Structures are given as C-alpha cells and as structure tokens.
Amino acid sequence: MSMKTDTAPLVSLTQAGVQKGRDWLVRGVDLTVEPGEIVTLIGPNGSGKSTSAKMALGILKPTEGTARQRTGLRVGYVPQKLMIDWTLPLSVERFMSLTVKVNRDEAFAALGETGVTHLAKSEVRNLSGGEMQRVLLARAIARKPDLLVLDEPVQGVDYSGEIAIYNLIQELRNRLKCGVLMISHDLHVVMAATDQVVCLNGHVCCRGTPTDVSQDPGFQALYGARAGGAIAFYQHHHDHVHLPDGRVRHADGTVSDHCHPDHDHGDHGTQSAGGGSSADEKRAANAG
Numbered sequence: 001m002s003m004k005t006d007t008a009p010l011v012s013l014t015q016a017g018v019q020k021g022r023d024w025l026v027r028g029v030d031l032t033v034e035p036g037e038i039v040t041l042i043g044p045n046g047s048g049k050s051t052s053a054k055m056a057l058g059i060l061k062p063t064e065g066t067a068r069q070r071t072g073l074r075v076g077y078v079p080q081k082l083m084i085d086w087t088l089p090l091s092v093e094r095f096m097s098l099t100v101k102v103n104r105d106e107a108f109a110a111l112g113e114t115g116v117t118h119l120a121k122s123e124v125r126n127l128s129g130g131e132m133q134r135v136l137l138a139r140a141i142a143r144k145p146d147l148l149v150l151d152e153p154v155q156g157v158d159y160s161g162e163i164a165i166y167n168l169i170q171e172l173r174n175r176l177k178c179g180v181l182m183i184s185h186d187l188h189v190v191m192a193a194t195d196q197v198v199c200l201n202g203h204v205c206c207r208g209t210p211t212d213v214s215q216d217p218g219f220q221a222l223y224g225a226r227a228g229g230a231i232a233f234y235q236h237h238h239d240h241v242h243l244p245d246g247r248v249r250h251a252d253g254t255v256s257d258h259c260h261p262d263h264d265h266g267d268h269g270t271q272s273a274g275g276g277s278s279a280d281e282k283r284a285a286n287a288g
C-alpha cells in the first residue's frame with residue numbers, strides 16, 4: 001500500500017473519553033482537524049478542552065472511543081504557560097532555538113512570518129503580550145508543522161491586539177496550509193476565522209460554524225459593525241451539569257444517566273439585548 005499521500009484527517013477523535021478512577025473527565029468527543037482547517041475548543045474551566053486536545057495529539061490515551069493521528073504528523077505547539085525563569089536574560093533569537101531544533105535562517109523566516117523579525121535581539125521578558133504571542137507563534141511554525149496547536153492564543157493581549165492575532169493565525173493557516181487546533185479557556189469568544197467550534201461541557205455540548213452565529217440578526221445588531229467581522233461572540237447557556245459519577249442533572253432538577261447526542265442542549269442562540277448576567281455577557285458587552 002502506498003503511503004505517499006495520507007488523506008486522513010490530521011487528527012481525529014471518535015466518541016473519545018477519558019476516565020480517571022470513577023470519574024469521566026470528558027466523554028463522547030468527536031473531533032477532526034483537516035489540513036487548512038481551524039477548529040476551536042471552547043467551554044468553561046474543567047470542561048475537558050485540554051483533555052480532548054491531549055487525546056487528539058496522542059499524549060493521552062482514550063479510555064473509550066478512538067484517537068488517530070496522521071502518520072508522521074508534525075505538531076507546532078503554543079503552550080498556555082511557559083516554564084521559564086524570567087530573572088535570566090534571554091533574547092528572542094535564542095528563545096527560538098531553546099527547546100526546538102531550528103537553525104538561524106528558519107528562526108528568522110518564522111519571525112518574519114509573524115511580523116516580529118525586528119524583535120530578534122530583544123529580551124523575551126520585556127515583550128508586550130501581543131509581541132510574546134507572535135514570538136510563540138513563530139517558534140511553533142518554525143519547523144513547518146502540519147498542525148498548529150494553540151492553547152489560549154490571546155493571553156495578555158488587549159481587544160484590538162486579539163483581532164490582530166486571530167487575523168495572523170488565519171493568514172498563517174492560509175500560507176502554511178496547516179491545520180489549527182485552538183483552545184479557548186475562559187472566553188466564549190470565537191473568531192470568524194474559525195471553521196469549526198466545538199463546545200465542551202464534559203461532553204460535546206454543541207458545535208458549528210461561528211458564521212452561523214455571527215450572521216444572526218440579533219448578533220449583528222449588537223456586535224456586527226463594531227467587531228468588523230473579525231470576532232464573533234458565541235454565547236449560550238449550559239442547561240445541565242455533569243455529576244462526578246457520570247450522571248447528568250438537568251435544568252429542571254431531574255437526573256439521568258446519559259446526556260444523549262440528540263438531547264436538546266438548550267439555548268445556544270446569540271445574546272439578546274437585556275439578556276442574562278453571566279460573566280461572558282459582561283465581557284461581550286464590554287468588548288462590544
């Protein structure tokens with residue numbers, strides 16, 4: 001059998017779940033990332049985003065279901081936190097080749113791709129949030145990955161900076177033709193650049209294109225003009241919680257064994273004027 005062109009998704013999960021002791025960290029996750037596709041995992045803290053990403057990357061073996069990675073998959077990773085002693089001087093140039101094997105030309109080419117060649121001699125600890133994210137992106141793409149994994153890519157970046165970073169991620173995807181798997185930790189902010197949004201809540205709560213959401217007249221009335229098409233706010237409420245024993249408690253207080261895939265996960269619509277009072281809505285209101 002010829003292995004010249006592997007046309008399988010870069011990574012895929014099928015009904016994947018992880019159990020630790022008696023508790024399920026996450027279950028029933030279906031996910032694929034194709035070359036050139038941007039997939040974003042969203043959901044509240046502890047909803048299983050990192051666990052799902054780790055299963056997709058083959059770092060964590062699913063207890064149930066399957067996880068597959070394309071043969072010879074190269075992954076570029078932007079971590080959520082860096083284990084770096086910030087009291088030590090470290091130039092961007094040196095940082096680029098600190099943990100990954102890249103030569104000077106590759107490092108500079110990558111810094112060029114993310115628009116920060118001019119920072120090569122700068123101290124990493126002096127970088128602004130946006131500059132740091134660009135350097136991290138450069139480091140992740142330096143070895144020409146098939147898949148770019150971004151764990152909270154707009155950390156420490158202000159609102160206009162966020163749009164710039166998301167636009168850059170989209171540009172990189174277009175230029176490098178890589179797939180992108182993004183994790184958004186505490187924001188229900190999803191970019192128009194995202195092809196697929198998978199919202200987790202201990203299981204796949206809902207999924208779809210941000211376009212569906214951003215084309216909603218109610219959404220446009222609130223955010224369309226201001227957001228400039230670059231960012232969509234994906235707002236919804238979870239109408240049930242997953243109990244540690246795997247059972248599901250619904251909004252009406254009833255408890256059931258399963259949360260079926262065809263189960264109505266409640267109002268996943270866009271925010272309406274005068275709607276609830278969650279932190280997400282406050283954030284959306286502030287940003288908009």
Ligand SMILES: Nc1ncnc2c1ncn2[C@@H]1O[C@H](COP(=O)(O)OP(=O)(O)OP(=O)(O)O)[C@@H](O)[C@H]1O
Pocket residue numbers: 020025026043044045046047048049050051052185186
């Ligand atoms: N090795 C482990 N053993 C036991 N529980 C774990 C382990 N790893 C994660 N968990 C738990 O599994 C759940 C899902 O964790 P996960 O890190 O995937 O969530 P997350 O959506 O990425 O959260 P956050 O937004 O806070 O980073 C959490 O309740 C977490 O405490």
